[in-house]
Amino acid sequence: MRALNIYPQFQHTDPSTQTRKDFVTDQDVRWCPGCGDYSILAQVQRVMPTLGIPRENYVFVSGIGCSSRFPYYMETFGIHSIHGRAPAVATGVKAMRPDLSVWVVTGDGDALSIGGNHFMHVLRRNVDLKLLMFNNQIYGLTKGQYSPTSPVGKKAKSTPMGSIDYPIDPISVALGANGTFIARSFDVHASHLQNILKRAAEHKGTAFVEIYQNCNIFNDGAFSLLTEKETKSDHVIEIEHGKPLRFGKNLEKGIALDASLTPKVVDVASYGEDKLFVYDETSEIAALIVSRLHAPEFPVPIGVFRAVSRPSYDALLVDQIDRAKKGKRETVQELLDDGQWTVK
Amino acid sequence: MQKVVETVSTVAIRFAGDSGDGMQVTGSQFTDTTALAGNDLATFPDFPAEIRAPAGSLAGVSGFQIKFSSEAVFTPGDAPDVLVAMNPAALKVNLKDLKPGGMLIANSEAFTKKNIDYAGYATNPLEDGSLTGFKVFKADITGMTLKAVEELKLNNRHAVRCKNFFALGIVYWLYGREASHTVEWIKSKFKDPQLCEANLRALKAGYHFGETAELFDRSYEVKQAKIAPGRYRNISGNEALSLGFLAAAELSGLELFLGSYPITPASDILHELASHKQLGVRTFQAEDEIAAVCSAIGAAYSGALALTTTSGPGLALKSEGIGLALMLELPLVIVDVQRAGPSTGMPTKTEQADLLQAMYGRNGEAPVAVIAAKSPGDCFYTAIEACRIAVTHMMPVILLSDGFIANSAEPWRIPEMASLPKIPVKFWTEKEGFQPYARDENLARPWALPGSPGLEHRIGGIEKEHLTGNISYDAANHELMSKLRYERLQKIADALPPTEIEGDQAGDLLVIGWGDTYGPIQAGVEAVRKSGSKIGHVQLRWLNPFPNDLEAIMKRYKRVLVPEINLGQLVKLLRAKYLVDAKSFPKIQGQPFKESEIVFAIKQILEAN
Ligand code: SF4
Numbered sequence: 001m002r003a004l005n006i007y008p009q010f011q012h013t014d015p016s017t018q019t020r021k022d023f024v025t026d027q028d029v030r031w032c033p034g035c036g037d038y039s040i041l042a043q044v045q046r047v048m049p050t051l052g053i054p055r056e057n058y059v060f061v062s063g064i065g066c067s068s069r070f071p072y073y074m075e076t077f078g079i080h081s082i083h084g085r086a087p088a089v090a091t092g093v094k095a096m097r098p099d100l101s102v103w104v105v106t107g108d109g110d111a112l113s114i115g116g117n118h119f120m121h122v123l124r125r126n127v128d129l130k131l132l133m134f135n136n137q138i139y140g141l142t143k144g145q146y147s148p149t150s151p152v153g154k155k156a157k158s159t160p161m162g163s164i165d166y167p168i169d170p171i172s173v174a175l176g177a178n179g180t181f182i183a184r185s186f187d188v189h190a191s192h193l194q195n196i197l198k199r200a201a202e203h204k205g206t207a208f209v210e211i212y213q214n215c216n217i218f219n220d221g222a223f224s225l226l227t228e229k230e231t232k233s234d235h236v237i238e239i240e241h242g243k244p245l246r247f248g249k250n251l252e253k254g255i256a257l258d259a260s261l262t263p264k265v266v267d268v269a270s271y272g273e274d275k276l277f278v279y280d281e282t283s284e285i286a287a288l289i290v291s292r293l294h295a296p297e298f299p300v301p302i303g304v305f306r307a308v309s310r311p312s313y314d315a316l317l318v319d320q321i322d323r324a325k326k327g328k329r330e331t332v333q334e335l336l337d338d339g340q341w342t343v344k
Numbered sequence: 345m346q347k348v349v350e351t352v353s354t355v356a357i358r359f360a361g362d363s364g365d366g367m368q369v370t371g372s373q374f375t376d377t378t379a380l381a382g383n384d385l386a387t388f389p390d391f392p393a394e395i396r397a398p399a400g401s402l403a404g405v406s407g408f409q410i411k412f413s414s415e416a417v418f419t420p421g422d423a424p425d426v427l428v429a430m431n432p433a434a435l436k437v438n439l440k441d442l443k444p445g446g447m448l449i450a451n452s453e454a455f456t457k458k459n460i461d462y463a464g465y466a467t468n469p470l471e472d473g474s475l476t477g478f479k480v481f482k483a484d485i486t487g488m489t490l491k492a493v494e495e496l497k498l499n500n501r502h503a504v505r506c507k508n509f510f511a512l513g514i515v516y517w518l519y520g521r522e523a524s525h526t527v528e529w530i531k532s533k534f535k536d537p538q539l540c541e542a543n544l545r546a547l548k549a550g551y552h553f554g555e556t557a558e559l560f561d562r563s564y565e566v567k568q569a570k571i572a573p574g575r576y577r578n579i580s581g582n583e584a585l586s587l588g589f590l591a592a593a594e595l596s597g598l599e600l601f602l603g604s605y606p607i608t609p610a611s612d613i614l615h616e617l618a619s620h621k622q623l624g625v626r627t628f629q630a631e632d633e634i635a636a637v638c639s640a641i642g643a644a645y646s647g648a649l650a651l652t653t654t655s656g657p658g659l660a661l662k663s664e665g666i667g668l669a670l671m672l673e674l675p676l677v678i679v680d681v682q683r684a685g686p687s688t689g690m691p692t693k694t695e696q697a698d699l700l701q702a703m704y705g706r707n708g709e710a711p712v713a714v715i716a717a718k719s720p721g722d723c724f725y726t727a728i729e730a731c732r733i734a735v736t737h738m739m740p741v742i743l744l745s746d747g748f749i750a751n752s753a754e755p756w757r758i759p760e761m762a763s764l765p766k767i768p769v770k771f772w773t774e775k776e777g778f779q780p781y782a783r784d785e786n787l788a789r790p791w792a793l794p795g796s797p798g799l800e801h802r803i804g805g806i807e808k809e810h811l812t813g814n815i816s817y818d819a820a821n822h823e824l825m826s827k828l829r830y831e832r833l834q835k836i837a838d839a840l841p842p843t844e845i846e847g848d849q850a851g852d853l854l855v856i857g858w859g860d861t862y863g864p865i866q867a868g869v870e871a872v873r874k875s876g877s878k879i880g881h882v883q884l885r886w887l888n889p890f891p892n893d894l895e896a897i898m899k900r901y902k903r904v905l906v907p908e909i910n911l912g913q914l915v916k917l918l919r920a921k922y923l924v925d926a927k928s929f930p931k932i933q934g935q936p937f938k939e940s941e942i943v944f945a946i947k948q949i950l951e952a953n
Contacts, residue, residue, distance in 0.1 A: 006597035007647060008773045010795050025802075027814070056797045061642070071802050072815065077794035079645060080804025081638065082668050088603075088635035092642025092650070093794070095626055096601055100646070100794055118638075121631040317626060324621035332590045332623065333761045339577045340758055341380050 013056060018049040025075045036187030036213035037066060040134060041073055043190055044103075047197045048076075053101050060103045061090040063110040066141050066215070067134040070105040084115025087122035090129050091313070098314040101201070102129040108149040109139050112168050116148075123177035126205040128312035132197075133170060133210050134187075138219035156218070171291040171305055174208045175284070181207035182287065182306040187214060188227055192238070192302065199304060205312045226300055237299035239290060241307075244276035247299045255293070263289055265298065281307045347555075348562045349520070354413035355566055356421030357515065360438045361430030361451075362399055363392050363406040366508035370428075371408025372578075372753070373512055373526045378412045379578050379755045380525055382568030385412040386863060388420035388936065389751045391692040400459045405437045414567040418867035420752065422938040426518075428511055430454060430485070432463035439475075448478045449514065451485035451507070481559050485510050485550075492549035493542040502539060506546035513550020518563050523547060572757070579756040581720040581749035582609070585679060586616035588727025589651060590623060591759075595728065596735060596767035598649035600625045603639035605632055605658060608691040609747040610681040613653045633658040637665035637678065644674040645803075647771065647793045649731055653679040656698045657688065659742075660705065666740050667706040668805050670829065673781070673789045675734035677727075682746040682859075684934040693934030694747035696859050697910035702742045703888055703917065709826045711833050713737075714888040716744040718862035721756035723749060726885065732767045733836055738788040744887070746909075748860045748936045775799065780813035787832045789813075837889035843882055843897060850900035851878020852950060856926070858884045858914055861907055861937055868942025877950055887914070895922050905929055905949050907942055 023045045031037045048058065058076035062068035064083035071078030077100075081089045086104045094102045104122075111119045111133045122131065138156065139145040146156040146163040149170065153162040174182045181203040185193040193211065200207035212223045225231050237247035237255065245255035246268060254268045254276040263277065280286045287306040293299065311319075357374070361367045368389055375387050390407040397404030411421035423443040429435040431454035442448060450470055460468050469475055470482055489507040496503075509530070516523050526547060534540035554560055579587075593600040604614040604627070618627040626648070630636035637652045644650035654662065659680045669676045682698045684690035702714045713733055717726035723745055730741045772778060772790030775798035781789050792799040801813065809816035810824055845854075847869050857865045862883045869881045880901060884890070898904055898918075904926040906915040912928035919926055929945040931937055 006769055006771070008771050008793065008796065010797060012795075013797050054797065056800055057795055059794045060802075071804070074802075076800050078800075078802035078804075079642070079672070080802065080806065081641070082664050082805055085634060085638040085665070088630065088638035089642040089645075091628065091635070092601065092603060092639035092644075092648075093646045094642075095628055095639065096599065096643045096646035096648045097794065117631050118635055121635070321621045321624055321626070325624070328622055330620075330622060331761075332587070332594050335590065335620070336587055336758050336761070337575070337577070339376070340575045341577070342575050343382065343571045343573050 010056070012054040015049070015052045015054050018055055020045050020049055022055055023048045023075050025073055027072050029073050030069060031066060032217050034216040035066070036136065036215070037070070037134065039187045039190065040132070040193070040211055040213065041070065043193045043197060044074070047194050047201065050198070051101070051201050057099065058101050058103065059090075059093055060105060061086045061093065062105045063115060064141070065107040065110045065139070067105055067107040067213070068110060084110050084113070085118060086110070087115065087118040087131065091122060091125070091127050094127050094129050094314045095317055098128065098318055104129055104131045106131065106133050108133065108135045108137060108170070109147045112148045112170060112173070120173065120177045123174055123179040123206050123208060125313040126180050126310055128205055128314050130200045130207045131209070133208065134213040135170065135210050136213045136215040136219055137222050138215050140215045140218055144218035169291065170210050172288070175287055175291055175306065179208050179306065180205040180308050180310050181304070183208070183304045184210040184212070184302045186212045186223070186227060186302065189302070196304065199307070203307065204315075205310060225295060235295055235299050237293070237301050239279045239301045239303040239305065241279060241281040241304065244273060244278050246276065255298070257289070261289065263293060263298065281305065347560065349565050350562050351565045351567065353415055353566065354411065354417070355426065355519070355564065356409060356411040356424040357426040357428065358407055358409040358424040358438055358441070359428045359511070360405055360407045360434035361508070362434070363394065363396055363404045364399065365406070365430045366505065367406045367408050367430070370508045370512045371410060373529060374515060374521075375410055375753055376578055377516070377521050377525045378410065379576065381521060382571065383412040383414065383566055384417040384569040384571060384755065385410055386417045386420045386754055387752045388748065391751070393690065393692050400431055400433055400462045402433045402437055402463060405434050407438060412566060414569050416569065418863040419936075419939050422940050428515065430507070430511065432459045432465055432469065435469060436463040436465065442478060444477055446478055447481065448475065449481045449483060449511070451511070452482040453484045453486035483514065483553070483559060488549060488553060489546045492545045496538055496542050496545070498538060498542055503542065506542050509543045509547040510550035510553075513547045514554045517551045517554030518560065520563055520565050523551060571755075575758040576755050577758055578753045579720055579724070580751055580753045581717065581723040581745050582612040582681070582751070583616060584720055584723035584756070585717075585727050585745060586613050588724040589617065589649075589731065590620060590625070591724070591761060591764065592728045592731035592767060593623070593625070593649050594761065595764055596649060596731065596769045598647070598735070598769060600651070601640060601643035601648035602627045602651045602653065603630050603636040603643065604628070604653045605630050605636045607633075607655045607658050609683055609750045610653045610655050610658075610679065612750070613679065613681075633661035634665060637662040637669075640676055641665060641669050641672065641674060644669070644676050645672070645794070647791070649735065650675065651677045651679065653681070655681050655683050655691070656685045656701065659698060659701055663706050666712060666742070667708065667710050669740040670706075670710050670712060671805050671808070672803050673738045674740075675738055675791075676740040677730045677734050677743055678740060679743045679745065681750045682744060690934050692747065694860065694936060695909050695932065695934060696744075696746055696861070697913065697932070698744065699858070699887065699910065699913040700916070702744060709829065711830050711888065713739060713741040713833055713836060714744065715741060715886055716859040716884070717749060718859060718883045718885070720749055720752055720754050724759070728764070728767075729885070735767060735769050736788065737786050737832060737836060738791060739832060744859060746860050772796075772799065779811045781808055781811050786835050787828060833889045836886065837892050840886065840891050843891045843893050845897060846881040847873055848878040848880045851880065852901065853877065853903045853905060853946065854880045854882060854898060854901035855905045855907065855946065856882050856884060856914070856918065857907055858887055861909065864937035864939050864942050865907060867939040868946055871939065871943050872946045872950075879946065884914070887917070890921065898922060898924050903927065903949055905945060907931070907937060907945060909936065
C-alpha cells in the first residue's frame, strides 16, 4: 500500500567539479575583524570540495553563539537552530537521511553549558555527524562572560573578582561519553586543522573536533602560549598514531609514563627514545592519559586522541527497519483491523 | 436453585483492587467481551500514582469503570451500579461512588485485621453493619482461587495472582457474558502452560461459583444496542493517535519520525510506534524533551512526517523548540497528552489545563495551530487532520489529548484506509525561482529537501526577510512577518467545514466544550433537552484558529456555557475574542465530568436570569 513515492530523485552535482568558491555564500561575514572563526571557515571551505560529496548533500547545523553563525556562510543546506540544541536537530536530520553529510558547528558555551546534555548523548549514540566545537573559553556573542572552559580566576563581566568554578575538559568528557572520534586543533594552524577535518569527515560516526579559537575582542591571547612562535613548540605536542610523544623546537623532549602510568616530561636524549610513550589512537587508556595533559606543566596535545570504529546510530536504525520489513509486513489497515468484530 | 434472569438497559461496574491485582486487565477483558456482545459502552481506567504502592494501601488502589447498555452510551457512568472490591482499601476509596442500593462484591478473604487497619477502618465493614444500604455479596475470592488451582502446585504468589480472573468469572456469569474471548486471550498471553492453565481454571471457577452458589439469586441481561452495521474494534486514545499517525504517513507518502522522551501518560504512543518499524517508522527516544522536539525539527527539515509526543511538563520544555519550528516554517505535530498540573501535578490523573500553554507558551508573537481530540476514537482522525495541516501549511500543530481519552476505550467503527482522503505533499525541486520564504495560496513556504541540487539555503530562528529568508532586522519586515504568521493560521479557519452543532441549532443555551468533555456534555445536554429546553452543543476541534462561523453560532443562543476540566481557559479565549458573556463551569479534581454535573450546570444557568 505504501506505493506512493513522493520523494524526489536527485540528479547530484559531480563533486569533482566543485571548488572552494562553490562553498562561499553571498552573505557578509559578520564576525569581528581578527576573529579566529575566519580561519576556521576558510579551512572548512577548503576541505569541503576535496571530500567527494556533492555540495547539496552537506547540511550545517548550529546552535547559538558567534560560532553558530557559521551555516550562513556556507553555500550548503543549513539550520541555525537554538542554543545548545544543534546535536539534537542534527540527529533528526541524520536519522531520516543517512545519505547526507551532517556537520554541527558549536562553541564552548553552546556545547558544554546549555547543550551539555546533547553533547554527551550524541557522542554515546555515535550518530554519523561531525561536531566542530570552537573553544574560545569565553561567551562572545553575549559580550564577554566566562564560559565552562574558562580557567579558574577568569575575570570577565560576570566575574569581576574572578570565576570560582573549575573548568570542564571537553576531550575527557567526550571520552567519558564513549565518543569514537575525538580530536583537537587550532584556528591558526591551517594545515593541521585541514588534516583533522578530513579525518573527521572520513570517520563513520560522531567525529568531535575541539578547535581552540581566539576571541580577540573578549579573550584575546587565551591560547597565545600555544600559538606564538617563541612558545608554541614547548607548549604544544602533536599526537600521532604509532609515534612516540615528542615535542620541543627540535623534538628534544618527550612524554613517558612512570610505573603508575603517570605521565612525565623527559629529555629524549638522556631518557631514551625507545622508552617514550608511543601513541595509539585506538587505545582508550592512551586517550584518557593524554586528555589529562594540561598547560603549563605539560604541553597541550593536538591531533587525533581517539579513532575507533563502532556502528553509527543511523546505520543501526536503518538496519532495524530493514530487518523489520523483512519480517512481518502488516499494513496500516491490518493494524486497524486488529481485534475486529462485525455488527450486521 | 432456579435463578432468574432480569433484563436491564444500562449497567456501570467498577473493578477496584490493589495496583498489583490486575484490575486493568480485568476491566479491559470485560470491555472487549461486552463490545463483542453488542452493547454500546464507555470505560474509565483510574490508575494509582504509584506503580506498586504497598499492598493494601489506599494509595495503591487501581480502578476500572465500564458502563454498557442497550442504549447509546456517552460516558463511563457517574455512580457505578456494581462495585467489585478486592480488599478493604479498594472498598474505602470507592464506596462513596456506589449507587445507593448498588451491588457490592467483596473479596472477604482480604478483609484481614491488618488490611482493615491499613485502610483506616476501625472495624470490619463487612461485619459491622455499615453497608446496610447496599446489596453486599461476600465471597472468599482468594480462597476459592487457591482451591481452583491447587492441583497445579504453583507457588502461593502465582496462585493468588489468578484471583482477578475468578472475579471476572463471577461478573461474566452475572451479566451472561461468553468467556471465550478471554479464554483465547489468556491462552495467547500466558506462555507458561502452568500459569495459563491456572488463570483459565480461576476464570471457570468464578463463573461456576456465580452459577451455583446461593449467594446470587439472579443474573442480568443487557440486550444488544442499536449499532450501525460495520466492522468494529475497541480503541483507546493513545492507540488511536498512534494508528492515526501511521495512517497519515501512508496517506501522505511521507516517512514517519517520532522524537520522544518517556512521560506519563504519553509514553504508550512511543511504545506503539516503536513496534512498527516494518512500516518504516523511525522512533528516537531522546535524552530529554528538548532533544525530542529538536530531533523532530531536524527530521521535518529532511522530509519526514515529524512528531513529538509529551505531556504538560514536557510541553513547557519544548517551548523554545516549537518557537523554532514556527520560525523555520516546518511541519511538526506536537502531541500533549495532558495530565493534572502544575509542575509534576498528578501524572496519572486527567486535566485540560494546558490549553493556554499551547496557545501562548512561547516567547514573542508565536501563534501555533492547536487542535483537540474529543474521544478515544476521534484521536485517529485528529491525528490525521493535525498532520494534514502541518504538511500542507508548513507549520507546527499542537494536538491536545488527555489522560482520560488516552487510557479509556470505546468501541470504534474501523475506517477503510482506501476511502480516506490522501494528504497532498509536494517537495520543491525547481532551481528556477526558488525562494525559501516564498508562499503559496496557504501562505506556506516551499519544502525543499537537503540533497536537492541548487536549492542550498539556510534557515534559522533569527527573523527572516520576506521571500528570501535572509537574516533581517528591518523594522517593517518584522511587522510584516509577525502578521504573516497570524494570517497563516487564519488560512486554516478559512478552509474549515461548517461547525457541527448537536442538539438544537438555536435557542436558550449553547454549551461549548473541547477535548474529553464531549461525552459528558453530550449526555448532559440530551438529558436536559428532554424537558423542553432548546440547547445546542458545539465541541470545538480547532482551538487555534477558532472556526469562522463560531461567533454567528454563539449569537443564536441566549446564553453560552463552557464546561472545562480546568479553572476556565477556553472561556477566557472566547470572552476575549468575541466579547461574549460566556459562563465557565470548571472542574479541577483530576477526574472527567460526570453527566450529573453537566446537568446541574445547565439547569443552573437556565434558571438564572
Ligand atoms: S566576539 Fe569574539 S568570538 Fe565573537 S566574533 Fe568577535 S572575536 Fe569572534
